[in-house]
Amino acid sequence: MALIGNTEFYKGIGEIPFEGKESDNPLAFKYYNPEQVVAGKTMRDHLRFAVAYWHTFCGVGADPFGPGTQNFPWDNFSDPLDAAKAKADAAFEFITKMGFDYFCFHDFDLVREGSTFSESEKRLSSIVDYIKEKKAASGVKLLWGTANCFSHPRYMNGAATNPDFNVLARAGGQIKLALDATMALDGENYVFWGGREGYMSLLNTDMKRELDHMGRFLATARDYARKQGFKGTFFIEPKPMEPMKHQYDFDAATVVGFLHQYGLQDDFKLNLEVNHATLASHTMQHEMEVAAAHGMLGSIDANRGDYQNGWDTDQFPNNITEVTEAMLTFLKAGGLQGGGINFDAKIRRNSTDLDDVFHAHIGGADTFARALLIADKIITSSPYNELREKRYQSFDSGKGKEYELGKLDMTDLYEIAKSNGELELQSGKQELFENIVNQYI
Known part of the structure; x- marks a missing residue:
């Protein structure tokens, strides 16, 4: 196999083949056969798997009790653009070896944020040009882009809902750049996750004013992108809490109501995450049913939570019953509207070998593929x-x-x-x- 870049990061691992459920090869798919037709479409077209830049190439295993355990070679460059290019080389090598068609990113997953807004803009523009070359050489596509308007301390009180207008304006500038990057890379969709759009205490919060600001902000972002010729779908990703005590995009039903309240329903759909459904005390099937009932089942973040822990663990999916029930709704709804299934999941802190990330994605893809096959059989061959x-x-x-x-x-x-x-x-x-x-x- 010809490498996209000059350096091979995942040495000794070639393209992941489909070998069937009898295979003992840990680096082979057992159920995900991209060209197999299920319910009138290939698995590839149904599932549209995407690799999440932030967990797979940026997440180093850190947690609140200790630093990272994974030592990525692309993090050893002092120059941020050199590091970003090496990370892109590794990313496109991994995606092509997995045989997936898509990736997705936050803006500063691609390159480290600069010390000033202008420096960040320059860095982002440079790495977007480089990733264009990687896309052209590999055929890998961009499922969606988004902006990280929640990690930096400036966003401690929110971005679009921040009580300080200047912070809101900074978020607007950052999201403009993320939209520009997404469009430059022919992104098919754009996601908003309100990581800190909510409150820690109602004592110091004007909720109605903040909701009005968020509605106006999303409309402003939509109008800008449409004027630039962006024809993709905008997604909102619900989550009930964490990092905020309460987030305004609590669950699918809340977001549907919000979109209709602010006249955004024709341009926005939902990007639903399994672990976020769990945190909202719902099943993923419930969240998908709500979205599908309103014609807003847009895209999926594939992961799972730890059912003994009440926080967002972002583990790779392996609960076949949970995913089968979700796939029943998926097939009844006619699939996703514009989106795909991205692995918003991270390997565990004590998984430190480079091949661990292959095992994780193989297992996740096989879980969804197997669930798709089972759901189709239930619909076509049982009295269901x-x-x-x-x-x-x-x-x-x-x-x-x-x-x-x-x-x-x-x-x-x-x-x-x-x-x-x-x-x-x-x-x-x-x-x-x-x-x-x-x-x-």
């Missing part, structure tokens, strides 16, 4: 759909149908209730549905 439809059959004809068509008023319902008398209970058959899922797994 028939049982679901049977629960609502009273709305398919007669008075139930009239109600759905808006032809009955409250008096009509009263008369029907009066004439029906007492009703027989109708079982939800929950255990049967659960058994069907387990049977096909």
